[in-house]
Amino acid sequence: MKLLYWGELGLLYYVVDAFTETKFGGNPAGVVIHENLDKEFMQKFAAEVRFSETAFIKKIDNKNFEIKFFTPTSQVELCGHATIASFKALLDSHAIEDNNTYFIRTLAGTLSVEMNQSIIMMEQAEPKLGKIFDDYDYLSDLFKIDKNQIGDFNLVPQAASTGLWDIMLPIKTKDALYALNPDFKELAEYTKINLVGGVHAFTLDTKEGISESRNFCPRYGIDEEAATGTSNGALTYYLFNNHVLNKFNQDYSFLQGYSMGRPSKIVTKLINKNNPRVMVGGKAIIITKGKLY
Structure with a gap:
């Protein structure tokens, strides 16, 4: 599969139900794939769509991504279901490939995310x-x-x-x-x-x-x-x-x-x-x- 150049993706917005295989099950998250949105826009957008968390993803290179998470009222360090939703969106947009390991930079640190037959597993911060x-x-x-x-x-x-x-x-x-x-x-x-x-x-x-x-x-x-x-x-x-x-x-x-x-x-x-x-x-x-x- 050809990975798309990030600029080809444009500014994409997804609604993804995470931790489920059934539509309208699990936990919905907003996901925005972007290049250079500012925090003020992110917070206002999260308040507009009103999911418990909305993730904003910025690609660093083919293996590394920066993700920021916002509730309707504030930024949070980490969000599990919004990360799962984010990588489902990245897979759909052909920005990543299945059966690979990637890394996300978050306010909780740099963590690994494993893709395995479309099952998404993310490393948590130090317990x-x-x-x-x-x-x-x-x-x-x-x-x-x-x-x-x-x-x-x-x-x-x-x-x-x-x-x-x-x-x-x-x-x-x-x-x-x-x-x-x-x-x-x-x-x-x-x-x-x-x-x-x-x-x-x-x-x-x-x-x-x-x-x-x-x-x-x-x-x-x-x-x-x-x-x-x-x-x-x-x-x-x-x-x-x-x-x-x-x-x-x-x-x-x-x-x-x-x-x-x-x-x-x-x-x-x-x-x-x-x-x-x-x-x-x-x-x-x-x-x-x-x-x-």
């Missing part, structure tokens, strides 16, 4: 664990659930990151997970004070996959998201440190978006046993594409 949140009375009031439903076995609410900080919130049952009804204004303030992006609530009470989750990020204008790659990457590392997951170079499946009617499947993988890192990925489907004027 980290942070503060434990043990005020169960406050959390139960914030999410309007019985505090006895918070925590599972030895799992406790804790901040984790593979590029973006989220609070991992273990919930005992699937019914309790679906019943979460947060006060979004208060949650936005709580996450801002605690220097995290949002809350990734999850349960191990599932017959399929490792867990099912719901992700809340009102601080950045996203009340709930159908598929969150970076958060499930952080959850993978959190579960590894809590001895729930222990195998490297094995695919793990995580479910999200089912409570929203947008079923999503996120695949993660632990790599590099001596210095653990996390890969996150899945498939994507293009909904529409066109030129941006």
Whole structure:
């Protein structure tokens, strides 16, 4: 396949559903392939289209790309589903080839992206664990659930990151997970004070996959998201440190978006046993594409 010269692509705009093979499943993202847009335009465009994240891709050379991510209200360091969407768009535009490895420059660092039979797997930033949140009375009031439903076995609410900080919130049952009804204004303030992006609530009470989750990020204008790659990457590392997951170079499946009617499947993988890192990925489907004027 002939790779196109970047200038031949023009200014392309895509809408892509990531972490799904079904139209209108997964998590939609806007993707703009550009040469030299400024940040002011990017932010205004992201606010105009109002996806949870819109990615703006600029080619550096045949193996390297710069990607910037914007919510409707602000720029963020990294976004998993928008990266998956971006590489689906790049593949469609013939800017890249399948079965190759590429590199993206982000605010979270330079990370690798692997293409393998149209499955897109992206390396996450260095995994980290942070503060434990043990005020169960406050959390139960914030999410309007019985505090006895918070925590599972030895799992406790804790901040984790593979590029973006989220609070991992273990919930005992699937019914309790679906019943979460947060006060979004208060949650936005709580996450801002605690220097995290949002809350990734999850349960191990599932017959399929490792867990099912719901992700809340009102601080950045996203009340709930159908598929969150970076958060499930952080959850993978959190579960590894809590001895729930222990195998490297094995695919793990995580479910999200089912409570929203947008079923999503996120695949993660632990790599590099001596210095653990996390890969996150899945498939994507293009909904529409066109030129941006």
